[in-house]
Each structure stands twice: as C-alpha cells, then as structure tokens.
Amino acid sequence: MTRTAPTFTTAHLAPVPDETEAYDLDVTGTLPAELDGRYLRNGPNPLPGEAPGHLFTGHGMLHGIRLRGGRAEWYRNRWVRTKKLSCEPPNRGDRAVHSANTHIIEHGGHLLALCEAGFPYEVTGGLDTVGPYDFAGRLTTAMTAHPKTDPVTGELLFYGYSTTEPYVAFHIADAAGTLVHSEPIEVPGPTMMHDFAITENYVLWLDLPAVFDPGRAGMPFGWDDDYGARIGVLPRSGGTVRWFEIDPCYVFHVGNAREEGGSIVLDAVRYSPPAFLAAWHGDDRPAAEARHAPTAERGALHRWTLDPVAGTVREQRLDDRTVEFPTVADEFVGRPNRFLYAMGGPGLVKYDSNSGAAAEYVAGPDDRLGEAVFVPAAGATAEDDGWLLTISTPGDGSASRLLVLDATDLHETAAVRLPRRVPAGFHGSWIEEEK
Ligand SMILES: [Fe+2]
Structure with a gap:
C-alpha cells in the first residue's frame, strides 16, 4: 500500500518552503483607512523535507500584514527561531525547546509567540525572534497559547499545564506585564488543557479526558475513559476551585464565558470522544466533504450553564454546524457578549445570542478561512461595529487573501492579495500601531 503524505502537510495545510516579503499589496475594495496596525498570525510550518509527526508539532511560522491609511504596506513571513528550530542542545528542564506555533499576542509592550508546550518566544513587530520570554524569570511553568486579557483591568490571566505535578498552574500578569500571581490548580492527572475561560469574577477550568500518554509518539496525549470530565470554577478574588461534573468531551x-444572573455561562466548541480522536489523529476528508460530515463526529458550538448555588450544570447544543476557532470582540471577553464568530459551515458564521440566529459569509468552494479577529471601528457604539480579519487559503496552492469583512452584515469590505499561499494555521491578533 502506498503511504500518502499526512493531511497536515498537504492542500490547505501544506507548509511554505521559505521566508519572503512583499510591499504595496493589491487591494480589492476599500480598506478602512483607520485600520493602522499589523494583522499577525501563527501556525505550524515544518522545514522543507521535515516530517513533524503531528499537526501540532511543526515549527511556528508567523505571517504579518501591515495596514495603514487604506493601504496594505507589506506582507512578511518568518519562522519563530526557537531552540528547537536551531537544534540547540537543551538545558535540563529547558522550557524553550518547542515550536512556538500556536498564537501571537501583545501584552505589556511585548509581542509573544505562544505554544502551550513551553515559554513564549518574544518577537519584534517585523517578526524577528528575540528569544524565550519568562516574565523576567518569574514564570517557571509552560504558558498556554490561550491567555485571556481582562477588558476592564487589562490583566493577562493564563496558566501552564504539565505532565508532572503540579499539572496545572494559574498565573496573572498585571496590565503592565509583571507576573504578579502564581498558584497550582489541583486536578487528578496530567490533562491536556488547551484553553480556559474567564468571567468578571471567576476563572473556569476545563479538566477533560485527553491526558498524557507517554507511549504515544508525536503528541503524547490520548483519551482516558476513566478520567471523567469537569468544569472548575475559581473565584478571581481567591479561594478554592469548585468542580462541576460534565459528560466526557x-x-x-x-x-466566551460570562455571568448571567446567578449563573455562569460557557460557550465553546465541544467534541465528542470520537470527534476528538478524529481531530487528534488527522482527518483525511477534503474540506468540501468534511463540511457536510455528520456533525456528531465533529466539533459544534455548545453551552454549559453552571448554577453555583444548586451545584448543577446544564449542557446545550447551540447549533449543528461544524465550527472551530470561536472568537468574540476583545472588549467582551469574560463579559456578556451578544455576538460570537466561528470558522466553519460554508466559511464564517456569526452567531447572535439574542435572536438565536446565525449569519454566514460564504467562502469560495475550495477556500478555507482562518480564525476571525474582530477589530472595532473607531468610535464604535455597537458590539459588532467593526471588521473581521481572516486569511482565506485556497486548496490549489494559489495565493491567499486577507479578507476584511464588515462584522455587522459580513459583506466583504476589502481583500488584500498576498504574494503567496498562507497555510491554514492557528491563531492570530490585530496589533494596533500605538501598541
Ligand atoms: Fe488553539
């Protein structure tokens, strides 16, 4: 039998072989002149000829597009030059030998390329690597790729998980970027915790049955039917975690998460155990077919409503579409949000929690859209008054586009033609110029 290349190195996910840059990019439509900053996105991109073994372990590559005054000034892509990329021999306990391939954020004046396997890597606005970043020596665990910035306090809340105790450690950096708090979070075993949630008064922990399995090559995590599944609620003012048992997923x-009345509401993309395993081990179906796959086998938007008084939790499936990369406007992280955006279905879906309706932006038949980043309009008064930025990647190897959609009605305001295909990757951010 002929062994074909794994899906995570072909079609939309196929890596690019080099670094490049281009200037004064072609724009279709009208770029909002007030967009002054960089759209930055991270994703795995193995070196030419390299077989990373798993989608999640390819070297991080950053793609950046600089927008200013209605123009797309430049595009640039750079690998994050980690110790793993340069094959530097690790020190004992070294937390900087990983791929830094998952996300890029700004906090306290630092641009950080994130991967949950270790320390962030700091990079410049031009995407050159500065080096591992450990909050001036205060961070002694790995750091999630999904920290949360509180929109009111400006604090960065995050955690690191580990295959050794403490399995989870919670951290807070203040708005200026100083790591001011660290504490262990007790869970029964080495769970793979990819994301978490905050509300105004709580931190929510997802203690789920994907746990460390040292026998597995590549990404050594597997499914453990005996582990159980729980959502933990930690008061941000301090105290202990209260755990709510949920169906394994x-x-x-x-x-997002938010407080509503006396309840705590969490909206997230839920995978059944078979859906998790399909995603984890790679799914060979082409994008067009996968869009129509039975949703029971894929991730879909769900809601968990926790009642801290009664100690109960209710789970609801909110929609049958297969979606991923759910996002909300930064100003509504942890606060009552009306709108949520996700990639999937025919392209991009905008959920309205007031009406229960969902609007769609339909991508080209072989185009895959990346995570949508919401950028508020200047002087915005409504939650969805602004733009959604996302990279569209064709499956045929032709050039990608940065789409700028009007978030109110999802019409295409502008499209920036990039000089090359940008592999479908993971997460990104809009970094305003004053930052
Ligand atoms: Fe992620």
Whole structure:
C-alpha cells in the first residue's frame, strides 16, 4: 500500500518552503483607512523535507500584514527561531525547546509567540525572534497559547499545564506585564488543557479526558475513559476551585464565558470522544466533504450553564454546524457578549445570542478561512461595529487573501492579495500601531 503524505502537510495545510516579503499589496475594495496596525498570525510550518509527526508539532511560522491609511504596506513571513528550530542542545528542564506555533499576542509592550508546550518566544513587530520570554524569570511553568486579557483591568490571566505535578498552574500578569500571581490548580492527572475561560469574577477550568500518554509518539496525549470530565470554577478574588461534573468531551477552544444572573455561562466548541480522536489523529476528508460530515463526529458550538448555588450544570447544543476557532470582540471577553464568530459551515458564521440566529459569509468552494479577529471601528457604539480579519487559503496552492469583512452584515469590505499561499494555521491578533 502506498503511504500518502499526512493531511497536515498537504492542500490547505501544506507548509511554505521559505521566508519572503512583499510591499504595496493589491487591494480589492476599500480598506478602512483607520485600520493602522499589523494583522499577525501563527501556525505550524515544518522545514522543507521535515516530517513533524503531528499537526501540532511543526515549527511556528508567523505571517504579518501591515495596514495603514487604506493601504496594505507589506506582507512578511518568518519562522519563530526557537531552540528547537536551531537544534540547540537543551538545558535540563529547558522550557524553550518547542515550536512556538500556536498564537501571537501583545501584552505589556511585548509581542509573544505562544505554544502551550513551553515559554513564549518574544518577537519584534517585523517578526524577528528575540528569544524565550519568562516574565523576567518569574514564570517557571509552560504558558498556554490561550491567555485571556481582562477588558476592564487589562490583566493577562493564563496558566501552564504539565505532565508532572503540579499539572496545572494559574498565573496573572498585571496590565503592565509583571507576573504578579502564581498558584497550582489541583486536578487528578496530567490533562491536556488547551484553553480556559474567564468571567468578571471567576476563572473556569476545563479538566477533560485527553491526558498524557507517554507511549504515544508525536503528541503524547490520548483519551482516558476513566478520567471523567469537569468544569472548575475559581473565584478571581481567591479561594478554592469548585468542580462541576460534565459528560466526557473535549474542548479545544472556548468562545466566551460570562455571568448571567446567578449563573455562569460557557460557550465553546465541544467534541465528542470520537470527534476528538478524529481531530487528534488527522482527518483525511477534503474540506468540501468534511463540511457536510455528520456533525456528531465533529466539533459544534455548545453551552454549559453552571448554577453555583444548586451545584448543577446544564449542557446545550447551540447549533449543528461544524465550527472551530470561536472568537468574540476583545472588549467582551469574560463579559456578556451578544455576538460570537466561528470558522466553519460554508466559511464564517456569526452567531447572535439574542435572536438565536446565525449569519454566514460564504467562502469560495475550495477556500478555507482562518480564525476571525474582530477589530472595532473607531468610535464604535455597537458590539459588532467593526471588521473581521481572516486569511482565506485556497486548496490549489494559489495565493491567499486577507479578507476584511464588515462584522455587522459580513459583506466583504476589502481583500488584500498576498504574494503567496498562507497555510491554514492557528491563531492570530490585530496589533494596533500605538501598541
Ligand atoms: Fe488553539
């Protein structure tokens, strides 16, 4: 039997072989002149000829597009030059030998390329690597790729998980970027915790049955039917975690959490155990077919409503579409949000929690859209007054586009033609110029 290349190195996910840059990019439509900053996105991109073994372990590559004054000034892509990329021999306990391939954020004046396997890597606005970043020596665990910035306090809340105790450690950096708090979070075993959630007064923990399995090559995590599944609630003012048992599932990505009346509501993309295993081991179906796959086998938007007084939790499936990369406007992280955006279905879906309706932006038949990043309009008064930025990747190897959609009605405001295909990757951010 002929062994074909794994899906995570072909079609939309096929890596690019080199670094490049281009200037004064072609724009279709009208770029909003007030968009002054960089759209940055991270994703795995193995070196030419390299076989990473798993989608999640390829070297991180950053793609950046600089927008200013209605123009797309440049595009640039750079590998994150980690110790793993340069094959530096690790020190004992070294937390900087990983791929830094999952996300990029700004906090306290630092641009950080994130991967949950270790320390962030700091990079410059031009995407050059500065080096591992450990909050001036205060961070002694790995750091999740999904920290949460509180929109009111400006604090960065995050955690690291580990295959040794403490399995989870919670951290807070203040708005200026100083790591001011660290504490262990007790869980029964080495769970793979990809994301978490915050509300105004709580931190929510996802203690789920994807756990460390040292016998597995590549990404050594597997499914443990005996582990159980729980959502933990930790008061941000301090105290102990209260745990709520839920039906076993996996959540790669949280959309948002919020307090409503006396309840705590969590919206996230839920995978059944078979759906998790299909995603984890790679899914060979082409995008067009996967879109129509039975949703029971894929991730779909769900809601968990926790009642801290009664100690109960209710789970609801919110929609049958297969979606991923749920996002909300930064100003609504941990606060009552009306809108949530996700990639999937025919392209991009905008959920309205007031009406229960969902609007769609339909991508080209062989185009895959990346995570949508919401950028508010200047002087915005409504939650969805702004734009959604996302990279569209064709499956045929032709050039990608940065789409700028009007978030109110999802019409295409502008499209920036990039000089090359940008592999479908993971997460990104809009970094305003004053930052
Ligand atoms: Fe992620």
